[in-house]
Amino acid sequence: xxxxxxxANGKVSYGIIEGTQVQPVAGSPFSRYxxxxxxxxxxxxxxxxxxxxxxxxxxxxxxxxxxxxMAAITGRPGEIPQQADVxxxxxxxxxxxxxxxxxxxxxxxRTQYEGELVVVIGKQGKHIPxxxxxxxxxxxxxxxxFSERVWQAADRTMWRSKNADTFKPMGPWIETDVNLxxxxxxxxxxxxxxxxxxxxxxxxxxxHYMSKMSQYLTLYPGDVLWMGTDGVPQNVKHGDVIEIxxxxxxxxxxxxxxxxx
Amino acid sequence: xxxxxxxANGKVSYGIIEGTQVQPVAGSPFSRYxxxxxxxxxxxxxxxxxxxxxxxxxxxxxxxxxxxxMAAITGRPGEIPQQADVxxxxxxxxxxxxxxxxxxxxxxxRTQYEGELVVVIGKQGKHIPxxxxxxxxxxxxxxxxFSERVWQAADRTMWRSKNADTFKPMGPWIETDVNLxxxxxxxxxxxxxxxxxxxxxxxxxxxHYMSKMSQYLTLYPGDVLWMGTDGVPQNVKHGDVIEIxxxxxxxxxxxxxxxxx
Numbered sequence: 103x104x105x106x107x108x109x110a111n112g113k114v115s116y117g118i119i120e121g122t123q124v125q126p127v128a129g130s131p132f133s134r135y136x137x138x139x140x141x142x143x144x145x146x147x148x149x150x151x152x153x154x155x156x157x158x159x160x161x162x163x164x165x166x167x168x169x170x171x172m173a174a175i176t177g178r179p180g181e182i183p184q185q186a187d188v189x190x191x192x193x194x195x196x197x198x199x200x201x202x203x204x205x206x207x208x209x210x211x212r213t214q215y216e217g218e219l220v221v222v223i224g225k226q227g228k229h230i231p232x233x234x235x236x237x238x239x240x241x242x243x244x245x246x247x248f249s250e251r252v253w254q255a256a257d258r259t260m261w262r263s264k265n266a267d268t269f270k271p272m273g274p275w276i277e278t279d280v281n282l283x284x285x286x287x288x289x290x291x292x293x294x295x296x297x298x299x300x301x302x303x304x305x306x307x308x309x310h311y312m313s314k315m316s317q318y319l320t321l322y323p324g325d326v327l328w329m330g331t332d333g334v335p336q337n338v339k340h341g342d343v344i345e346i347x348x349x350x351x352x353x354x355x356x357x358x359x360x361x362x363x
Numbered sequence: 364x365x366x367x368x369x370x371a372n373g374k375v376s377y378g379i380i381e382g383t384q385v386q387p388v389a390g391s392p393f394s395r396y397x398x399x400x401x402x403x404x405x406x407x408x409x410x411x412x413x414x415x416x417x418x419x420x421x422x423x424x425x426x427x428x429x430x431x432x433m434a435a436i437t438g439r440p441g442e443i444p445q446q447a448d449v450x451x452x453x454x455x456x457x458x459x460x461x462x463x464x465x466x467x468x469x470x471x472x473r474t475q476y477e478g479e480l481v482v483v484i485g486k487q488g489k490h491i492p493x494x495x496x497x498x499x500x501x502x503x504x505x506x507x508x509f510s511e512r513v514w515q516a517a518d519r520t521m522w523r524s525k526n527a528d529t530f531k532p533m534g535p536w537i538e539t540d541v542n543l544x545x546x547x548x549x550x551x552x553x554x555x556x557x558x559x560x561x562x563x564x565x566x567x568x569x570x571h572y573m574s575k576m577s578q579y580l581t582l583y584p585g586d587v588l589w590m591g592t593d594g595v596p597q598n599v600k601h602g603d604v605i606e607i608x609x610x611x612x613x614x615x616x617x618x619x620x621x622x623x624x
Contacts, residue, residue, distance in 0.1 A: 156415075157453045162519070187519040190451045192418045194580045206579055228528070258423070258448040262579040267489070318467055318523040319455045 105131045105241065106275040108147040119144060119275060131240055131276070132224060132323035151196045152243055152276045153222060155326045158191045160218075160247065161311060164304045164330025171334045186306040186314050191247070191328065192265040199274035199354055205340070206266055207361045209250045213338060216247035216331035217289045217346035219301050221308055222276050223325040228316050235312040238321060241278035244346050244354040245328045246271040249335075271346075271356045272326070280350045282308070287331075290345040291338055299332035301348055366392045366502065367536040369408040380405060380536060392501055392537070393485060393584035412457045413504055413537045414483060416587045419452045421479075421508065422572060425565045425591025432595045447567040447575050452508070452589065453526040460535035460615055466601070467527055468622045470511045474599060477508035477592035478550045478607035480562050482569055483537050484586040489577050496573040499582060502539035505607050505615040506589045507532040510596075532607075532617045533587070541611045543569070548592075551606040552599055560593035562609055 104119040115138070116131060117124040124142050129135030132153075163169060163183055173180030197203070205213050224240025247264065248271065254263035264270075282302045289297035311327065338344060340360040347353045365380040376399070377392060378385040385403050390396030393414075424430060424444055434441030458464070466474050485501025508525065509532065515524035525531075543563045550558035572588065599605060601621040608614045 154417075157455055183519060185518070188522045189520040190453060190522075192451060192580070194418055194583065257446070258444060259450040261449045261451075261576070266579040267581050315522070318527040319453070320528050322455065 103241075103278040104275050105152065105278070107150045107152050109150055110142055110147040114150065117142075117147075149199050149274050151198045151272050152274075153324045153326065154193060154196070155324050156322045157325050158193055158196075159315070159325065160189045160191045160328040161186070161304075161306065161330045162189045164306060165299070165332035166305055167299070167303075168330070168332045168334070175334060183305060186311045188311060188315055188327070191270055192261075194267055195265045195270035197268045197271050197356065199271070200356065201271070202268065202357045202359045203246075203248055203271065203344070204268045205250075205358065205360045206262070209266075210252035211337060211339065212251035213358075214249050214251060214335035215289055215291070215338060215344045215346070216249060216335055217287045217297060217348075218245040218247050218331050219285075219287065219329045219348060220245045220272060221312070221327040221329065223321045223327070224323055226320060226322055228320045230313050230316040230321070232309040232313040235309045238312065239308075240323070241276040242280050242348075242351055243272055243276050243326075244274070244348050244351055245326075246344060246346050246354060246356060247328060247331060271354055273354050274352050277351045284350065286349050288347040288349075289333075289335075290347070291336065291342055293343075293345075296336055297333040303332065304329060364502075364539040365536050366413065366539070368411045368413050370411055371403055371408040375411065378403075378408075410460045410535050412459045412533050413535075414585045414587065415454060415457070416585050417583045418586050419454055419457075420576070420586065421450045421452045421589040422447070422565075422567065422591045423450045425567060426560070426593035427566055428560070428564075429591070429593045429595070436595060444566060447572045449572060449576055449588070452531055453522075455528055456526045456531035458529045458532050458617065460532070461617065462532070463529065463618045463620045464507075464509055464532065464605070465529045466511075466619065466621045467523070470527075471513035472598060472600065473512035474619075475510050475512060475596035476550055476552070476599060476605045476607070477510060477596055478548045478558060478609075479506040479508050479592050480546070480548065480590045480609060481506045481533060482573070482588040482590065484582045484588070485584055487581060487583055489581045491574050491577040491582070493570040493574040496570045499573065500569075501584070502537040503541050503609075503612055504533055504537050504587075505535070505609050505612055506587075507605060507607050507615060507617060508589060508592060532615055534615050535613050538612045545611065547610050549608040549610075550594075551608070552597065552603055554604075554606075557597055558594040564593065565590060
């Protein structure tokens with residue numbers, strides 16, 4: 103099942119995508135819902151960020167190859183995380199499929215995509231065993247953990263390097279039925295493939311992360327957990343178009359602009 | 364003017380505190396509101412967290428004395444922040460005035476309060492000049508940035524050291540009219556004063572922080588910005604009661620318990 107959040111005729115609602123149509127619902131996938139009104143052509147609606155999370159979690163570094171290849175390039179030792187310590191991103195930075203990433207005027211040219219699997223929590227839970235986390239997941243979406251690397255290295259926190267407005271594209275929708283081990287994450291810049299990795303090849307998997315988090319914190323419906331990226335991201339510039347595809351979910355596409363241009 | 368959010372007769376609403384009474388309103392201080400129904404005795408209602416923020420910002424280290432005195436105690440060099448890089452806390456951890464802080468069973472005994480001024484954003488803004496930030500503030504509240512110091516030193520992020528459930532008491536309400544330079548922050552444990560500092564004695568003040576943040580990110584109504592703490596926090600334990608008073612706002616009081624006890 104494929105859930106989206108969309109705007110049509112000035113109204114925001116959740117919808118179920120069926121082929122090339124969207125079936126609007128009253129309510130939401132996080133509570134109760136019922137079909138509401140006639141299906142609309144998917145191409146006629148504006149897709150929104152599929153959920154605005156109460157808390158926006160991000161695993162950060164979570165693929166071995168990403169660490170070792172980045173280390174080879176920078177000449178600095180790469181550090182493989184020893185435990186699943188989750189981090190945070192910020193809601194102000196979220197944008198939807200097809201909305202432009204706006205690079206601040208004073209940013210450096212080391213602005214890069216990161217294609218990530220997004221886990222969307224569907225049910226409140228605490229102290230969840232690893233084999234039970236799947237009952238707490240509504241579905242999966244795609245995130246682009248867009249980053250300005252000079253700020254990331256220079257600032258005490260990742261506030262503007264990763265959370266400047268528009269730096270967190272998420273979408274286009276939430277897919278509830280996936281085969282995690284079969285999925286691949288592909289990144290294309292202007293149509294050219296620049297990354298292609300096995301999505302579920304994580305250092306700490308979804309079950310371990312969610313179970314460990316839930317020993318100390320309550321997961322709430324709508325919370326999202328971004329699972330990290332693999333490979334070595336490349337710089338992008340004004341006019342580029344970034345596509346993140348995760349097989350079995352879809353394609354998240356966003357053009358890149360520089361503020362004021 | 365003093366805004367609260369409260370529950371009474373199973374219903375959640377915002378209210379205006381007038382003496383010992385709460386005047387319920389329809390709407391909120393962040394949009395439009397009107398007086399709605401009869402005033403209730405303040406002592407008869409359950410105060411809630413005064414706002415659930417879209418984004419929960421925290422300045423982190425922001426008082427000079429805190430850095431130098433902590434350094435003297437730990438024997439490690441203290442680092443004065445060179446620029447206003449804001450950090451984040453998480454909504455799952457928020458609790459209201461009088462609700463218990465629950466220390467996880469496997470936490471170490473270095474659990475400590477941090478009394479902080481909370482700035483509550485009232486209006487959407489970006490690229491705000493320093494002398495105009497005051498137009499974007501609804502008012503001020505009190506926060507206790509409760510922390511587990513062993514986890515804070517050991518983990519890659521502050522996910523459980525500062526964001527375990529119940530580790531972020533905020534309240535009791537929002538005061539719109541304050542004299543920042545006259546305010547003092549006092550911390551009491553079991554009635555005994557353990558900290559007393561000038562609230563506005565920050566390394567980077569409210570105007571600088573908000574203006575700088577807003578060059579890269581949009582501030583939204585309901586966002587909160589916690590401004591850091593001064594002094595050297597002490598350990599607290601099961602059965603203790605922590606009060607954070609900021610003169611001109613009020614007192615935030617929370618008992619401390621250990622999970623399962």
